[in-house]
Amino acid sequence: MTTNVKSVQVAARFVLRILILVSFAAFGNPDFGRSFAALLLLSVVLCVVTxxxxxxxxxxxxxxxxxxxxxxxxxxxxxxxxxQAWS
Incomplete structure (x- = not known):
């Protein structure tokens, strides 16, 4: 696989994952910011482990x-x- 194709796949995976995280944070809990932050932190851990x-x-x-x-x-x-600024 060429380097350009692999980078495009990673960028597409990132955008797709962000869309999923935003949708879960929006529909999962009334406090969007805290839910989104927690999901982003879990994504950091998942990517590091992978x-x-x-x-x-x-x-x-x-x-x-x-x-x-x-x-x-x-x-x-x-x-x-x-x-933190809005709290």
């Missing part, structure tokens, strides 16, 4: 589960900051 299990390199030329975990962690930090 990256370790698959022996993926953290600084590979293609996107990996490590990059996905970093993106979820940044979104978690942003969500937690916004939640």
């Amino acid at each position: 990256g370790i299990k698959r022996h993926e390199s953290m600084f590979a030329r293609t996107l990996t589960h490590w990059d996905e975990a970093a993106a979820y962690a940044l979104l978690y930090a942003l969500t937690a900051t916004i939640n």
Whole structure:
């Protein structure tokens, strides 16, 4: 598989997973921000465990589960900051 195709697959997986997380957070609990933050944190853990299990390199030329975990962690930090500011 070429590097470009693999990176596109990771990006598509990220977008699909974000859509699923947003829908679960929106319909699961009245407090969207806290639910979304918790789901993002679980996604970070899932991606880290998957990256370790698959022996993926953290600084590979293609996107990996490590990059996905970093993106979820940044979104978690942003969500937690916004939640704290609005509380």
